Amino acid sequence: MNDFIAARSQMAMSLGFHIIFACVGMVMPFFMAISHYKYLKTGNEVYKGLTKAWSKGVAILFATGAVSGTMLSFELGLLWPEFMKHAGPIFGMPFSLEGTAFFIEAIALGFFLYGWNKFNKWFHWITGLLVGISGLASGILVVAANAWMNSPSGFDYQNGVFSNIDPIKAMLNEAWFSQALHMVLAAFTATGFAVAGVHALMILKKKNIEFHRKAFSIAATCACIAALLQPLSGDISAKDVAKRQPIKLAAMEAHFHTEPAAPFILGGIVDEEKQEVNYAIKIPGVLSFLVHGDFKTPVKGLNEFPKENLPPVAITHYAFQIMISLGMLLCLISLIYLLAVWKKKSWLSAAWFLKLFVFAIPLGYIALEAGWVVTEVGRQPWIIYEIMRTKDAVTPMPGIVYSFYIFTAVFISLSAIVIFLLYRQMKMVGKLYDPTDPHFITKKPKH
């Protein structure tokens, strides 16, 4: 592995993990606030227990996300100093606002976690909600920065010199809205399904059923709404990408040759050498329709672009396929859920129904990671689209491969411990959080 590949791998891995920590930390506070609201309105102690249980999960993932985020703010420079030297003043605006949002999130979380019985109950509730809102704002701002790399704006570029810099225009680049919308919905879908699935598992195990049923219903409802909205946002994104980065769209679809009535390619094995996709299902005209709104207009193929500007086609295509197929699957599960809630209440406690949600635990996150691979790998070989190549941005320091190994070890152990801790929290639900459980301890043993 050479240093350039090591640097890319380290960045990809750091972000790949951070995305999960950050999404959970951004979505769970909303679940927590909903449960907290229900407690304040109904006085049902189970909701209070659930709020506390979820807030522990938030605290664990927030801390992990905070440190991995701190690390990323350094890694940008450690791995890509040449990029940061030029891009920092242009796309840094959302980062400085994100600093504020994240700060508020940290403060609000401090109030929320340690504020039980200390403050007015609605002030306390608002601090919890604020954790979610500021987390969401952070997420949107960071995605806006990433969107700038896909859709650079807010500067003039001539002979390697960036001038006439406008950081606000850079922040409000063309890609920010479609990317941020897609990311937010993905975060709610992925986290919602993961949380709902874990609670479904506990219902199947017949442990603290009422507690887990309440949890399941909050998480599943949010997840399903988000999952059903996601295709709409996906459509906005696809049209946007087709306009701004036609080469990325072509790679997503492994669309090698420009043709009228371009087919939508499902699955298949990409042969980058021969520029063809084997064993794929091709639905004629659908790609043209998705991009242009009619079945005839040609869609630009990869053959229209210089070879040195092509992203890795196979990876982008496979990732895109994984994302959309999982997305569709989750939509289907969402429809089943809504049907169950409206018409078939008996399904809600059926084993097959709960097992379906257990099966869906990782799917949202796999789709989310795949989507992120599409946008990042699909942008290659550019770090700033059509302005700066990734290989020109990498640090001159040799030996990055060792830092990649170290960080890999750190992230894997960190994730293992987080899962272990969440598992132990789940195990203790009866004793710590569910007041209807006979083993419930009114006073917490620790602190």
Place this chain on the structure above:
Amino acid sequence: MLYVVIAFLWVSLYLYLILGGADFGVGILETFTGKKNIEKVKNTSYKSMGPIWEANHMWLIIAIVVLFVGFPTIYSTVSIYLHIPLVLMLLGIIARGTAFTFRHYDAINDNWQQVYNRIFRVSSIITPFFLGLIAASTVSRHIDPAATDFLSAYIFSWWNPFGISVGLFTVAISAYLASVYIIGEAENKEFVQYLTGKARTYFFVVMIAGMLVFTTSYFEQIPLFTWIFGQTIGQIAIVLATLSIIVLFWAFKHKKITTMRICVALQTFMILVAATYNHFPDLILLANNQSLSLVDHQGSERTIEVLAWALMLGSIFILPFFFYLLYSFHRRRVQ
């Protein structure tokens, strides 16, 4: 507007030093506390930093963001030549933050606590050590952009006796800050007495580490002495710091918690003023008498302007909320 941004950078670093430093210090205190008092120290430290440690560490992120948005050349130069200590510091930050959270949020209290404790304590020492070492490297003129071989470009840029002594000094300061801060969180008079003893000890440790810094700077021909004593601001800073020591020992004796806290915060302030004022606006002093100045290496004018506004508006949101948090959880508990 440039000076607004520079002020934010400086203040963020200062707040990170005193608030983040105190967080590290708590871990150091734990490391050097005997079995008899360890549980008390742990609980007291938890009470004092549990709700706020994440907010404390945001100051570092603010400083970094200001640096890469406002002064990108400085950020990228530091990132290249101090890559290794930065990575080591980051590993420390990750290990410390997570171990601290995990040990509190582990629902089951078993042997894993020992693992978290160990990681928390070791990383509480490593992180401020590298923080200090990195700070020292920015002024020790060992960063050499013209260097061609690996050792002189990426190792000797930071690995030298001066850097190490400043690292140790930062560790000492962190422990000293923590020992003074948590006196106010102690639950009874005996424990106040115990912690005051600790604070006195760490005061002397800081003094010794400080002398070590002066000694190594002498041997490395870093004009630290002239920077601090050679100009009025430095002299005033030293006089104020010395006076505050007298006040501090008076406060120790009479258990004046707020006075103690103000004194140590002031001392740290003075140390940072004395250390940075002389070569302002140069932030990084490079080899061969070159330097990177905040004035010459600022980002575009428009960026600085927008950044300044973002920081000022952000403060309006953050500061009242932040101080209310500190206030809510730090009301004095000693009667």
